[in-house]
Amino acid sequence: MPLARAALEAALRARQLDRTLTTSLTGTGPAVDPERGLSPFSIAALDARLGGGLPRGQLSELVGPRSSGRTSLLLRLLAAATARGELVALVDALDMLDVESAAAAGVDLARLLWIRGHVVPNPGFCRDMNQRAMEQAVRACALVLQAGNFGIVAFDAAEAPAEAIRRLPFTTWLRLQRMVEGTPTTCVLVGTAPVARSAGGLTLQCGLRNADGGLRVQDRGVRFGARLFEGLAIETRVVRARAQGGDDVRVPLQTTCA
Amino acid sequence: MYACLYRPPAPDQRSASLSGERGGDWDAIARDYSPRYERHGDDLVTIDVAGLDRLLGSPRAIGEELRRDAASRGMRAHVAVAATQTAARLLALARPGLTVVPRGEEAEALAPIPIGILQQYFERQTSDFKLQTSDFRLQTFTKWGLRTLGDLAALPKADLVARFGPSGCQWPKIARGEDRRPLVPALEEERFDGTLELEWPIEGLEPLSFVLTRLLEPLSTRLERRDRGAAVLHVILRLTTKEEHARRLELPTPMRDVRTLRTLALLDLEAHPPSAAVDRVAIVIDPTPGRIVQHTLFARPHPTPEQLSTLVARLGALMGQDRLGAPAVVDSYRPGAFAMTPFKTEHGSQKSEGRSQKSEDSVCPDFRLQTSNLSQALRRCRQPVPARVVVTDGRPVRVTSDRRTFAGGAVVGCAGPWRSSGSWWKSEVRSQKSEVTSQKSEVRSRETPAAQTSDFGLLTSDFRLQTSDLPWNRDEWDVSLSDGAVYRIFQDRDTDAWFIDAVVD
Numbered sequence: 001m002p003l004a005r006a007a008l009e010a011a012l013r014a015r016q017l018d019r020t021l022t023t024s025l026t027g028t029g030p031a032v033d034p035e036r037g038l039s040p041f042s043i044a045a046l047d048a049r050l051g052g053g054l055p056r057g058q059l060s061e062l063v064g065p066r067s068s069g070r071t072s073l074l075l076r077l078l079a080a081a082t083a084r085g086e087l088v089a090l091v092d093a094l095d096m097l098d099v100e101s102a103a104a105a106g107v108d109l110a111r112l113l114w115i116r117g118h119v120v121p122n123p124g125f126c127r128d129m130n131q132r133a134m135e136q137a138v139r140a141c142a143l144v145l146q147a148g149n150f151g152i153v154a155f156d157a158a159e160a161p162a163e164a165i166r167r168l169p170f171t172t173w174l175r176l177q178r179m180v181e182g183t184p185t186t187c188v189l190v191g192t193a194p195v196a197r198s199a200g201g202l203t204l205q206c207g208l209r210n211a212d213g214g215l216r217v218q219d220r221g222v223r224f225g226a227r228l229f230e231g232l233a234i235e236t237r238v239v240r241a242r243a244q245g246g247d248d249v250r251v252p253l254q255t256t257c258a
Numbered sequence: 259m260y261a262c263l264y265r266p267p268a269p270d271q272r273s274a275s276l277s278g279e280r281g282g283d284w285d286a287i288a289r290d291y292s293p294r295y296e297r298h299g300d301d302l303v304t305i306d307v308a309g310l311d312r313l314l315g316s317p318r319a320i321g322e323e324l325r326r327d328a329a330s331r332g333m334r335a336h337v338a339v340a341a342t343q344t345a346a347r348l349l350a351l352a353r354p355g356l357t358v359v360p361r362g363e364e365a366e367a368l369a370p371i372p373i374g375i376l377q378q379y380f381e382r383q384t385s386d387f388k389l390q391t392s393d394f395r396l397q398t399f400t401k402w403g404l405r406t407l408g409d410l411a412a413l414p415k416a417d418l419v420a421r422f423g424p425s426g427c428q429w430p431k432i433a434r435g436e437d438r439r440p441l442v443p444a445l446e447e448e449r450f451d452g453t454l455e456l457e458w459p460i461e462g463l464e465p466l467s468f469v470l471t472r473l474l475e476p477l478s479t480r481l482e483r484r485d486r487g488a489a490v491l492h493v494i495l496r497l498t499t500k501e502e503h504a505r506r507l508e509l510p511t512p513m514r515d516v517r518t519l520r521t522l523a524l525l526d527l528e529a530h531p532p533s534a535a536v537d538r539v540a541i542v543i544d545p546t547p548g549r550i551v552q553h554t555l556f557a558r559p560h561p562t563p564e565q566l567s568t569l570v571a572r573l574g575a576l577m578g579q580d581r582l583g584a585p586a587v588v589d590s591y592r593p594g595a596f597a598m599t600p601f602k603t604e605h606g607s608q609k610s611e612g613r614s615q616k617s618e619d620s621v622c623p624d625f626r627l628q629t630s631n632l633s634q635a636l637r638r639c640r641q642p643v644p645a646r647v648v649v650t651d652g653r654p655v656r657v658t659s660d661r662r663t664f665a666g667g668a669v670v671g672c673a674g675p676w677r678s679s680g681s682w683w684k685s686e687v688r689s690q691k692s693e694v695t696s697q698k699s700e701v702r703s704r705e706t707p708a709a710q711t712s713d714f715g716l717l718t719s720d721f722r723l724q725t726s727d728l729p730w731n732r733d734e735w736d737v738s739l740s741d742g743a744v745y746r747i748f749q750d751r752d753t754d755a756w757f758i759d760a761v762v763d
Contacts, residue, residue, distance in 0.1 A: 043632075066743040071635040071763035087560055087605060098760065099585040099596035101635040109585050113601050115573060116581045140573055147569040149561040158763070159637065161663055184558055208742070222671060222738040229673040229736035231634050232744070232762070255634040 039152060039186040041073070042080035046236060046251045050202060059177045059187045059198040064206030066159075066192075067222075069234035072255045073206060074154055074190055075105035082108035086151025089113040089144045093137035093157045113150075115140045134164050138172055145179040145187065153180070154188045165195060172196075194239065202238055209233040209252055231255040259308050259317060259361075260441070261324055262346035263287065264336040265301040266354070283331045285444075290327065294443040296343075298382040302350065304343050306441055321356045340364055345435030348407070351378050364435035369408030373399055376407075376432065395422065395429070407433040448484065450477050450543040459498050459535035463524055466536065470520045473541045478514045481545060487512025489546035493523050496538035503532040510603045511563035512549045518564040525571045566603040591680050592730060593748075593759060594638045635763055636746065642757035645747060654735055657747060659758065667740035674735035675749075681729040736762065 040053030047053050054060045054077070064070045078088045079102075088111060090097060095116040103109060118133045134157070141155045155176075157165060173189075173196030180187040181198070189196050194203045208221025223230040235250040263284065284303045288295035294306035307320050314320045317339040328335040338349035338357040345364035349357045352371045359367040376396060404410050411433035418426035428438060452473040460466050470493075481487060488509055495503040505526050513519065553559065561569070573582050583598040643664065648656040658666035732748040739745065744762035749755070 067762050069763065071637055072632040075635050076632050086558055095640055096637040098594065098636040098638045099587055103587045105633040105635060110602060111605060112584055114583060114585050115577060136576060140577055143569060143572050147561050147565045149559050151558065222744055224671045224673050227673060253632055255632045257634045
């Protein structure tokens with residue numbers, strides 16, 4: 001019987017059908033291809049919680065509301081990758097990257113391919129963002145994934161309105177998942193809500209830390225000094241991952257103004 | 259083993275003209291014996307004759323054969339055969355007829371030659387190592403009383419270095435006939451081009467891609483055989499209107515992959531399409547030495563330069579050339595200032611780069627030491643969002659905007675103000691800005707109070723985007739709102755208008 005089960009698992013794995021099952025065949029650990037590895041954040045507590053980092057060859061998500069620390073976390077991920085000598089790409093759909101922040105986070109800017117989405121001519125906080133710009137950004141992301149061998153490919157649509165994301169064809173994310181599958185690239189989608197995680201990927205929910213330990217709200221995680229804004233007290237938790245054992249462990253983090 | 263042929267100056271004018279006519283035969287003679295030969299001026303050629311002993315016999319037989327061959331072509335030549343190029347060259351310059359020196363006896367053979375021969379030697383020196391100020395050195399040697407190469411070879415090396423510097427030790431080596439560099443064979447300049455006349459004119463890019471592939475494939479094969487890569491790709495299209503549509507692609511790295519070259523050419527033609535149908539396609543490649551890449555087993559592979567070049571070209575066609583690259587920090591206090599640099603297609607190993615960077619740039623944090631502290635990031639609004647701000651006791655207490663995605667709300671906490679200004683010394687842009695300010699004043703007088711702020715914002719932000727040299731003068735605040743978000747807002751001190759500049763995230 002064990003032999004038959006092993007043969008079945010091997011056959012499913014060969015056809016890449018094991019990832020479609022509800023539970024991982026490989027056990028309790030994260031669904032990581034050992035040959036591909038992980039992309040760590042270089043934050044000990046978070047990496048320990050994630051089993052080493054975000055899995056390569058998968059589409060993962062960094063989600064959270066505005067001022068939840070997702071950009072700081074993304075820049076840290078990019079910085080860690082460039083420190084390892086990897087090339088990274090950031091598809092900045094709304095052209096909102098602050099280069100000084102990236103440099104302060106330690107991103108080796110020479111190794112960062114920054115693709116800036118077209119800014120809407122009319123000023124607006126994404127209200128007037130046309131669909132074409134969003135689709136262009138998705139196509140740019142697909143091109144980068146097709147080129148291959150980037151360490152991290154991040155698609156930043158954090159400030160995009162939900163309608164713009166919803167208007168994208170459903171197959172968009174599936175296509176990106178297929179493109180990244182089997183490659184040594186970690187694809188990260190930054191947004192406000194989970195939309196596109198692949199089966200083996202992770203979804204990290206970011207939020208401000210509350211006094212009672214809950215995620216977010218109000219000003220409790222915002223630290224103001226006597227004269228200066230000092231930073232945010234945030235926390236992240238894995239909200240969707242097939243390897244998660246159901247524990248709701250939050251990882252407290254802190255952002256500090258340079 | 260090397261053979262050197264030297265054509266001495268002709269004794270009379272008639273012979274000189276005869277020799278001049280046949281000067282091109284030097285290459286022909288050398289090619290007949292070996293593909294490895296090097297020209298030194300018009301009258302001296304060194305040939306690598308190693309291996310010819312099985313075909314022609316002893317070194318003397320090889321020398322005789324060379325001399326006979328030159329004579330049969332009507333050329334009078336000095337021939338020298340020696341184990342080193344330098345010895346063969348000096349002997350050919352100094353001695354008429356045939357000179358053959360057994361291996362290991364070069365120094366003895368060169369010893370009686372007058373030191374003045376070095377003048378002729380250096381006149382024909384074309385390599386990178388040309389002893390500069392050789393005239394001065396030779397005069398010095400003469401003043402020292404040196405007469406022959408043997409005298410020069412006998413000088414103590416340490417004393418020469420003490421007087422002439424590191425290059426001083428090269429002189430005795432030359433006098434002993436020792437080689438300082440290997441032979442650099444002369445190769446003919448090879449043209450890498452191809453042309454295809456089309457039976458029927460082509461209008462679309464898709465059929466053109468097949469033609470380009472057909473032209474590029476043999477060129478790529480030839481480049482590979484010569485260990486060359488394409489540095490510049492010229493695509494010349496003759497149109498049915500008898501005009502020529504020429505495109506020049508400077509490639510970031512030497513490459514010869516057909517698919518990459520074809521894709522780059524097509525993307526360029528897509529951006530700059532010909533004005534009429536094409537009836538002839540020509541490709542010319544400027545070659546450059548091939549790229550040698552040593553991959554490592556212990557680091558993750560990077561995208562190859564070919565992949566990156568294609569990717570950058572594709573992204574440029576999709577997004578626009580100015581929308582991608584590597585960001586760079588600029589030396590300015592202007593909020594949100596940055597520069598875009600072309601994304602390099604070749605990246606060295608992190609180890610070698612990292613060492614130098616670490617010592618120079620202490621900003622880069624050591625990730626192993628940091629645990630849970632993140633650097634606070636901002637999300638910049640390239641066009642600041644006009645906002646309505648209620649100020650009480652000099653501090654903002656409520657921030658709202660017309661933007662649907664930005665609800666705003668009461669200020670829960672704030673820090674500031676931080677005054678920032680710059681570029682005020684630029685008078686031209688300052689006067690332009692004053693014009694804009696006057697326009698805004700007109701707008702303010704016409705519009706309702708609710709719209710004033712927005713229009714202010716439109717004008718100011720548009721103007722700010724057009725030129726980055728505009729002066730700025732503002733008070734910045736970091737505010738935490740009741741909707742849970744933290745923003746960086748500022749008040750333009752010239753117009754008193756408020757804007758949202760960035761989201762703290």
